Structure formats: structure tokens, C-alpha cells
């Protein structure tokens with residue numbers, strides 16, 4: 001008999017984002033919940049899926065992590081509540097830029113780190129959705145660490161950031177500083193690797209002018225990671241690993 005070779009076409013990257021985002025919504029969002037909506041190209045698919053649930057009759061209270069997310073939520077028919085008006089958030093689904101083996105994260109390449117961290121702090125189950133290219137052995141090896149700073153005296157803040165062992169670059173758009181939803185600037189800090197994330201965070205947080213940093217430590221309840229074949233693995237805070245069915 002002739003050999004038959006079957007070539008599997010791997011799902012493209014946008015499709016992988018959709019797969020992991022929809023899997024997170026299917027597994028964690030239930031009728032009646034208060035849901036935090038993340039920011040970024042992966043979280044966008046989760047927002048659209050939440051829109052489908054709302055259209056199907058789910059009573060959801062939703063909180064947004066950025067103005068961009070608020071806008072998309074409105075487009076897909078999801079009403080956004082003010083974080084100050086909800087008691088707590090049952091589940092937030094958000095993306096990340098890096099995930100280490102202890103589920104410590106870098107977030108903020110999308111510029112929403114401040115609101116994302118405030119929302120995460122009010123959340124019972126923070127679910128992080130990524131493709132497996134974001135899984136790293138050490139934070140800082142794939143992504144810079146975004147740090148949000150007030151514009152006043154920001155070059156002095158940059159100097160203090162660089163004393164922590166990084167090269168800090170002001171994030172710009174079209175030649176002008178990128179402005180966050182809270183009117184601040186972002187410095188993207190490139191480290192060779194972040195050896196002690198908790199220590200680094202404590203050093204950055206005491207720099208005058210720093211509003212928030214992109215280290216999300218002990219924040220993730222579970223990380224859902226999709227591989228090139230579209231298989232989603234849920235990695236729990238307790239070390240469990242489960243393959244999720246769609």
C-alpha cells in the first residue's frame with residue numbers, strides 16, 4: 001500500500017487567539033457573574049464571545065480595563081459598569097506579554113497596565129490567555145517591562161528606572177509620547193532577564209513618578225495557553241495542568 005502523508009495546516013495566529021479566548025469564556029463565565037474584560041488582541045476575542053453570551057440572554061455585569069475595551073464592548077452590545085459600583089469581580093479574562101513557570105506575568109505592551117492591575121486586584125479568578133510563545137523561563141527575556149509614569153519630570157524617572165539595570169525607552173506613537181487612559185507616559189524597560197521579580201517590583205514602586213509597573217505577581221488564578229495546533233492547556237496556580245476541550 002502507498003504511504004499516505006497527511007499535512008495538517010496549523011491554525012493561524014489570529015485563530016489561535018480566538019480559540020484560547022473562547023475557551024476561557026466557555027469555561028469560566030457563567031450567567032449572573034461580574035466579569036472583567038481585558039485589553040489586547042487576544043482579550044478582544046473574549047469580549048466578542050461575552051457579547052454573544054449577553055445577546056443570548058446572560059445577565060452579566062462587566063467592567064473594562066481600558067477605553068479601547070469599553071468601546072469594543074459597546075460595539076458588541078455589552079454594557080460596562082464602573083468598577084467603583086461593583087462589589088467584586090468574579091472572573092477577569094485578560095492577555096499577557098510573558099508568563100513564567102510560577103505564573104508570574106509581564107503585562108502592559110497594550111498600554112493598559114494601570115487599569116488592568118486595579119481590575120485584577122478586585123478579581124477573584126484572574127484568567128490569563130496567551131499563545132505558548134509567551135511562556136518564558138525568566139521574565140524580561142522576551143518582552144520589555146512597561147512602567148507607567150507621570151509626565152512631570154519623566155526623564156528623571158527614566159534615570160531612576162535605569163539604575164535598576166535596564167535600558168528604558170519612552171513609548172511613542174507617531175513621534176509623540178504614547179498617552180495612557182490616565183494621561184501618563186510609558187517607559188518600556190529592557191532587561192537581560194529579571195532575576196528577582198518581587199525585589200525589582202519593590203525597587204520600582206518606590207521611585208517618585210512611577211504610577212504602576214507591568215509585573216503582575218501572584219495575580220493569575222490560571223493561565224490558558226494555546227499551542228500551534230490549537231490545543232489549550234489550563235495551568236493552575238496550584239501547578240495542575242489540564243487540556244481543555246473547546
Ligand code: 5RP
Nearest residue numbers: 040041042095108110111112
Ligand atoms: C495590555 C496588555 C495585553 O493583555 C498584553 O499586551 C497582551 O496583548 P496581546 O493579546 O495583544 O498580545 O497587557 O496592556
